[in-house]
Amino acid sequence: MDHWMVERQLVEIRLSGLGMTLARSPAGWSVNFWRGAATTALEAQTLKEAEKLGRIMVEMRDLGLTLARSPDGRSYRVNFRYDPEANALAETLDEAIILGGLLRRGIILSRLQNSYCLKFRNRAEADALTAETLDEAEKLGRAMYELRMLGISLAGSPGDYSLTLGDGTDADTLMAETPDEAEKLGWTMHGLRELGIALCRSSAGYRLNFRNGADADALVAEALDEAIKLGRAMIELRRNGIKLTRSPAGYHVNCIDCLWPKRRMAETLDDAVKLGKTMAEARDRWRKQFALFVAFLLFGVFLLLIVFATLSNGDHHSGHRIRPG
DSSP states (O other): OOHHHHHHHHHHHHHHTTTEEEEEETTEEEEEETTOOGGGOEEESSHHHHHHHHHHHHHHHHTTEEEEEOTTSSSEEEEETTEEEEEEEESSHHHHHHHHHHHHTTEEEEEOSSSEEEEETTOOGGGOEEESSHHHHHHHHHHHHHHHHTTEEEEEETTEEEEEETTOOGGGEEEESSHHHHHHHHHHHHHHHHTTEEEEEETTEEEEEETTOOGGGOEEESSHHHHHHHHHHHHHHHHTTEEEEEETTEEEEEETTOSSOOEEEESSHHHHHHHHHHHHHHHHHHHHHHHHHHHHHHHHHHHHHHHHHHHHHHHHHHTTOOOOO
């Protein structure tokens, strides 16, 4: 038995384990589902391509998609099984895989002259986004889906994407240059919103403030990573009853309900967080000591009342003592 026959048998065994069949065809090899109709069969020129095609067909089926050749035989057509109108054309198998993943997320990818167009099903063409390469289109589609799940709308063009939270205004819109940056920025906006912090763009970078907070309490970060770190610090300090503000000299750590000291200075954000924790611990320790002092004071007053009552009762009985006859 020559090497070609061994390779064929191995491919047939692996495809049969996936519920697929392999047969000879004029174009090379025909791959189809077990007991599948003739219209579901696809052609491949080599055994390696046939095995790859069979695995992709199974993956598509598990995602609720179908893979077929276009009428002219030059490309592949990917259809969403539960929505016949949702379909896209791919020139290669690798492109078909990307199309299938996007369709599963509700995104239709179509090829333009020198770029790709992406839009959600049942959405207007005006809401579509463009990508220059297939790899960028895949990243952009993932970002569109993730941001939509977070309640954030993505618009714009390559190098100039805008993110808007819910039905926000222009003040709630942030800009990103790449799909990866847009996705990271969207998760940051969502995470800070869940913590009660609004993130918006400013001339100096990113502006953070608590929702319904005064403008004077807003903090500014130059970079996104710094904004994330600053937002976490604001939340952590606020939980301890500490208010964080900033000036050219550094960070002001204000203890809202401390008797002394109520305000301290720190040069860096890490020092401000440590200082806030120290002030909160000192405040809590003072509260415990004060509560203990009040408890001892009340206990002392209670003992004095008992002694006074005992002495008063003794004087009362001594005044009515019966004298002997």
